[in-house]
Amino acid sequence: MKRLFALVAATLLVSSAFAIDEGKRFDDPELQARYEKLISEVRCLQCQNQSIKDSNVTLAADLRREIARMIDEGQTDEQIAEFLVVRYGEFALYRPRTTGKTLLLWIFPFLLVLLGGYALARVVKHRMSLPIDDDITQEGQ
């Protein structure tokens, strides 16, 4: 019980700090924007529910450094994402990539709405065919 509690407290300790980044890492605003976007979408694996942008644990700082290095070397966002996924799995990315598997994840909301819409259309069509005048009316809504 106490250990679990300590674990929660430690998590909270971690979650109350955030990224150092002494000023801008890149002079080029485009690169800086890319960098900030990337680090906000990579999960801090030691904390698990923060991005490495928001976290200040060693691993987060190391990963930020690596990402900055890869941007310096001219690697693309996809290559950087691949680098992380090879080492930490898909879990490292906050935003699931659009691959075959994860495509389902992204179109799923639309599928659900379409399904709901279809069911609804059937009900409305049925009700339109029934007599409209009726029974008890209450005041108000």
Add this chain to the structure above:
Amino acid sequence: MNRFVWPLVAVAALLVFLVMGLKHGDPRALPSPFIGKPAPQFELPTLKNPEVTIGTATMAGDYALVNVWATWCVMCRAEHPFLLELAAQKAIPIYGINWRDSRLEAMRWLDDLGDPYLASAYDEDGRVGIDWGVYGAPETFLVDPQGTVIYKHLGPLDRVIWQREFESRINSGGPAK
């Protein structure tokens, strides 16, 4: 089956799933993406002698434990006696990766507590740690003679885990138990 039974079916399925989820274990553990794949290549200076290097090449030819440790890691200290036991029994070659640590402190630590490692690599900036997908110490990898990662354990090692997860895999010769 009429449409009013659907919610019941869906909920029953959800409940079964949740029971399985409860039995599943620690939700924080991240499986290693390297299981069944070749261990990430590295070559680093050793802790005790920066002139000498060790790496994946050194480990080839036999089963090996790669243990990621650091002096700032409380759990590493907890598992240390067991590692010493394993080393004394010559059960398996143990290599260390000293992760994000101070060389001086690390050497002093090994002097004080004993050194179970054939050699420890000194990963000063954590690059090799990242290459191995390390995110918390201690982590222990089991690598087979061909250099494939068979298993990774997050957290301190003890006899129970060693027998259940490591020995069983060495005996069966692969990632499956």
Add this chain to the structure above:
Amino acid sequence: MIPEIGQFALILALALAVCQTVLPLVGAHRGNTAMMGVGRTAATGHFVFVAIAFACLTYAFLTDDFSVLYVANHSQLALPTLYKVSAVWGAHEGSLLLWILVLAAWTIAVAYFNADLPDAYSARVIGVLGFLSVGFLLFALLTSNPFDRLIPAAADGGDLNPLLQDPGLAIHPPLLYIGYVGFSVAFAFAIAAMISGDLDQKWARWTRPWTTVAWLFLTLGIALGSWWAYYELGWGGWWFWDAVENASFMPWLIGTALIHSLAVTEKRGLFKSWTLLLAISAFSLSLLGTFLVRSGIIVSVHAFATDPTRGFFILTFLAVVVIGALVLYAWRAPSLDSDAGFGLLSRETFLLLNNVLLVVAAALVLIGTLAPLVVEMMTGGKISIGPPWFNIAFLVPTLPLIVLLGMGMHTAWRTQKTASWWRLLRIPAIVSLVLGVVIPLFIYGRISVLLVVGCAAAAWIVISSLIQPVRSLLREKGTAGIPRSALGMSVAHLGMGLFVIGVTVVSAFGIESDQALQPGESIEVGGFEFHMVGLSNVRGPNFSAIEAEIEIRRDGEFVDTIRPQKRQYLVQKSWMTEAGIRAGLDKDLFVALGDQLGQNAWSVRVQYKPLIRFIWLGALVMALGGLIAISDRRYRRSGRESEARTRAAEAAA
């Protein structure tokens, strides 16, 4: 001694809860008035003893009784008194006791404010609520007893988690629980109706006010949690799609659908099976939420530190309750179909759309929360579903919902003539589109498709919600104004509109900047200058902190001084960030200290947050709308009186 009294009181409460369950249910079945009457008495006794137990636990905290394990774990001598009280519900065992107390309170409310209800029905409702109480009391006594002793007693406690040492977070659980637990009343009403087979419109009328009260408290509780996260966690975020947040949000979405569905059932006797299912689901999701948070199955910054054994207990209870309810549903629902019809353009259609979209939204949140677990169990791999997915997925059903909301409010029941409808709505629609372009462009200087859509949608809801109240204000003297329930609806929807404005503007125009700062230096963000005057050490009752004094200026003119702190709590040694915030309805200026970079240099996160307060203001207004709606005359009239009046009116017609 006192803790033992508390424990004994819980056992007595359990015994009374058993009576409260069995006797009224059996009595209703047999038509035995005496047995049915036991329900109210047993419920009263049950409440009294739970209250005694709760008082005993509170006493233990206030007197620093560290021989009670729970107190030793979550309090300490130097803890301010307010937090000693809020620590009572600050962790698993105590918050469970709070849940039990709130459930007992709702039960006696139903037992005493039920003039409308027939005896058998009322007895069944109390019986079902009793069953739920029994489950929770067993859970507490068997696995999570707050009165367990610590022998020998500790000299000082482990302190309350510093994150919880905050006035906002002190009331957050009570508000939430009044909401969650309140849905069990709607649930009990549904079960009672299904048992008796009597599912006409009266049932909907009875259920509505109770559900609305529960809903409005849940709205307040969630809004408070969001506001707290914003000022306390130091990142300036207000919603993280964290598993526990989702656990509270799902019942809210379904509860909203339920309120609307009840309206249709009450008015036209339609959607009965929908409404029943929603009533069952709202409470089931509350239970599911409890399970997710306390079983350790899901990682969350919020989760109580607890274990799988408790998880199994809750899961079993959840299974019994939900499966039982759904079996009843599968039995009764088929015979509920009515023959009433409605046209394509009708309020019924809009409310059906509302139901579908809200259910889809709740389903998406559920799937997003559980999917990582599913994938992990099936493939061993871990996938990531975080804010990037949720933010987009959630918009898919809610954006159409927002647009439809403005239309549905002004659509007549049964069938609406298109011409008059369009005549009413076309000007508001045009004005909204215009504002959608004007607001981003002229007030904030930027534009994009998403911005136009967001601002137009927000404007649309606000304008549309104001149509009826404004008409009522401008009506001729002597004519009737809109009834309270219609006013409540308009106000609640207006609140929704304010919420959407806040979210859109702060997401699109907020600025965030991480920089290093030393005393004497300044940074510029969002047109404001943030000047660090100096750093100092301060002490609180149970913490020590480094405080930065930051002066905010605009165009050289002094605006305000704020003092962000980095606190270290003495017992747990954990660090907390207290942000310095210059609050305003039009914007917040937010500064939080990050890490010490050197002797005197710190990294700071400065944020410019336009209209962020509209988010919580919107929620407040929504809750206000709910309050107005239930103050409607027809809920205040006693049941017998209104029955007589209706009968007289029918006879005269």
